[in-house]
Structure formats: C-alpha cells, structure tokens
Amino acid sequence: MTVKVLLAGCGNMGYAMLAGWLKSGQLRPSEAFVVEPNADLRARAEKLGVATGASTSQLPVGTPEIVVLAVKPQVIREVTASYEHLGNGKTTFVSVAAGTPIATFEQVLGDKTPVIRVMPNTPAAIGKGMMVVCANPHVSARTKQFVDDLLAASGAVATIDDEKLMDAVTAVSGSGPAYIFHFIECLTAAAEHAGLPAETAKLLAMQTVYGAASLAFESDEEPGLLRQQVTSPNGTTAAALAVLMGDDRLKSLVTEAVEAARLRSVELGK
Ligand SMILES: NC(=O)C1=CN([C@@H]2O[C@H](COP(=O)(O)OP(=O)(O)OC[C@H]3O[C@@H](n4cnc5c(N)ncnc54)[C@H](O)[C@@H]3O)[C@@H](O)[C@H]2O)C=CC1
Numbered sequence: 001m002t003v004k005v006l007l008a009g010c011g012n013m014g015y016a017m018l019a020g021w022l023k024s025g026q027l028r029p030s031e032a033f034v035v036e037p038n039a040d041l042r043a044r045a046e047k048l049g050v051a052t053g054a055s056t057s058q059l060p061v062g063t064p065e066i067v068v069l070a071v072k073p074q075v076i077r078e079v080t081a082s083y084e085h086l087g088n089g090k091t092t093f094v095s096v097a098a099g100t101p102i103a104t105f106e107q108v109l110g111d112k113t114p115v116i117r118v119m120p121n122t123p124a125a126i127g128k129g130m131m132v133v134c135a136n137p138h139v140s141a142r143t144k145q146f147v148d149d150l151l152a153a154s155g156a157v158a159t160i161d162d163e164k165l166m167d168a169v170t171a172v173s174g175s176g177p178a179y180i181f182h183f184i185e186c187l188t189a190a191a192e193h194a195g196l197p198a199e200t201a202k203l204l205a206m207q208t209v210y211g212a213a214s215l216a217f218e219s220d221e222e223p224g225l226l227r228q229q230v231t232s233p234n235g236t237t238a239a240a241l242a243v244l245m246g247d248d249r250l251k252s253l254v255t256e257a258v259e260a261a262r263l264r265s266v267e268l269g270k
C-alpha cells in the first residue's frame with residue numbers, strides 16, 4: 001500500500017509528531033513510513049507499529065502524499081536532495097527545520113514542488129503542541145487541509161502568510177517549551193532553597209505552571225488581570241513581582257532571549 005506520510009528523521013521532533021498523529025487516530029501506523037539512520041530510533045518508531053528504513057534505498061513503493069522532513073537544518077539540503085525524484089510532482093514536502101526557507105526546497109526539488117514549512121513544538125507528542133504553517137502556492141487546497149488536520153491532532157494550528165515571520169515564530173513557540181521547562185527548573189530550585197523537600201518542590205513548580213497556563217486559557221480575563229488577582233496590596237506576590245518586574249527585568253530578559261533565538265533562526269537559514 002502507498003504510504004500517506006513518509007517521515008524523514010524520527011528524532012525528538014519527528015517522533016513527537018508521529019506519536020501525536022498515531023495516538024489521535026488521525027494517521028494509522030500502516031499509512032506511515034519512517035526513514036531514520038539511527039537503529040535505536042527506528043526500533044522506537046517500530047514499537048508504534050510503523051515500518052521503517054535506514055535510508056532512501058529502502059523506501060516503500062509508490063508516491064507518498066507528504067514527505068515530512070524532520071532532520072537538523074545543517075543536513076536538510078542534502079537530505080532533501082535524496083528525495084529529488086519526488087519533486088515537481090504530486091508529493092507535498094513538509095519541513096519542520098528551523099530557519100530553512102521554502103526557497104531552499106524549491107531550489108533542490110524543483111520550483112513547482114508543493115512545500116509547507118511548519119514550526120511545531122515538542123508538546124505535540126501529547127496533542128498540546130503549537131503548530132504554525134506557511135505554504136507555497138503549489139500546495140493544493142485538499143493537501144493543505146490534510147496537513148492542517150494532521151497537525152491539528154498535535155495541537156493548535158495557526159497559519160502565517162509572511163514567511164519572514166517564521167523566524168519569530170520559531171523563537172517564541174518552537175523554542176518556547178525549553179524556556180518554560182527552565183522556568184520550572186528555576187522555581188523548583190528556588191522552592192528547595194526556601195526549605196521544601198525536592199519532590200514537593202518539583203510538584204509545586206510543575207502544578208503551578210500547569211494550573212496558571214490552564215487558567216489563562218480557560219478564563220476570559222487577560223493574563224495581566226489574572227496576575228493582579230493573585231497580587232494582594234502589600235502582600236507576598238507584590239514582594240516577588242517587585243523583583244521580577246522592577247525595571248522590566250524579566251520582560252527585558254525574555255525579549256533578549258527571544259531575539260537571540262530569532263537571529264539564530266535567520267542565521268540557520270543562510
Ligand atoms: N526539538 C524541537 O523542539 C524542535 C525541532 N525543530 C526542528 O526539527 C528538526 C529536527 O530536530 P530534532 O528532532 O530536535 O533533532 P534530532 O537530532 O533529535 O532528530 C533528527 C533526526 O534526523 C535523523 N537523520 C539524520 N540524517 C537523516 C537522513 N538522511 N534521513 C533521515 N533521518 C536522518 C537523525 O538520526 C536524528 O534522529 C530540526 O530541523 C529542528 O530545527 C522544530 C521545532 C521544535
């Protein structure tokens with residue numbers, strides 16, 4: 001049977017998306033094929049019921065509906081070239097590589113090739129990802145819908161028309177989970193410093209981030225108002241926020257971090 005989705009690269013991001021698609025039932029294991037040179041990672045994909053191959057010399061017969069490229073930006077050009085035979089045809093190429101512009105895929109595969117650039121993030125593995133999509137004009141409405149539906153199984157989907165903004169997207173939602181994980185690490189360390197046992201410290205930090213993010217989503221109020229609702233005049237939160245918000249300290253730091261990620265994304269695209 002011709003596979004619908006050929007996934008090239010089943011590392012952190014490729015596996016997170018594949019796991020999300022299969023878990024949701026949006027894709028059946030028999031409809032997917034994984035190309036991954038690392039034997040341990042192939043075995044991990046096979047545990048999901050998906051057939052795998054170590055290289056393009058082991059591709060299944062037929063033309064896949066989409067090829068998802070989930071390899072590092074440093075090798076994406078060379079990996080894409082190994083799928084050149086599928087360029088300028090019915091296969092749509094979906095790249096999740098940071099920085100790499102749609103024009104690179106058009107250069108390597110042919111300028112009539114349907115290409116979709118997606119910036120996902122790892123919470124896709126549990127259906128809570130942020131998936132941002134930017135397509136070239138050769139993608140048919142039917143395939144765009146198929147890819148949007150597939151991505152919706154991994155989380156929220158947003159479309160961006162101006163491709164230049166994908167570097168900013170990468171810096172915010174692509175890399176963003178790492179910022180939040182680091183915040184959890186910092187809050188856990190601070191809790192331990194304040195005397196709490198390690199396990200309790202971690203639970204309090206994780207549940208607080210989870211609860212606050214969930215409330216921000218479910219409430220009609222703006223995050224700024226939700227913050228004010230925690231902050232009693234001259235109370236404990238006000239004391240902490242004076243440290244975080246004084247001189248816009250945290251805001252400046254986050255802005256600087258996001259800008260560093262954005263510039264790195266621009267650089268990776270060169
Ligand atoms: N990790 C993340 O949170 C996110 C990653 N991305 C993008 O996803 C892409 C992959 O990143 P990660 O999954 O983190 O890296 P990774 O290193 O975990 O995965 C890349 C995989 O590609 C495989 N590979 C290398 N050559 C190959 C080939 N010729 N054919 C098939 N597979 C091959 C490697 O063995 C590896 O398992 C990158 O371009 C990155 O910019 C995008 C958004 C978030």
Ligand SMILES: O=C(O)[C@@H]1CCC=N1
Binds near residue numbers: 098
């Ligand atoms: O760190 C990176 O380059 C990739 C892209 C976004 C998240 N991880």
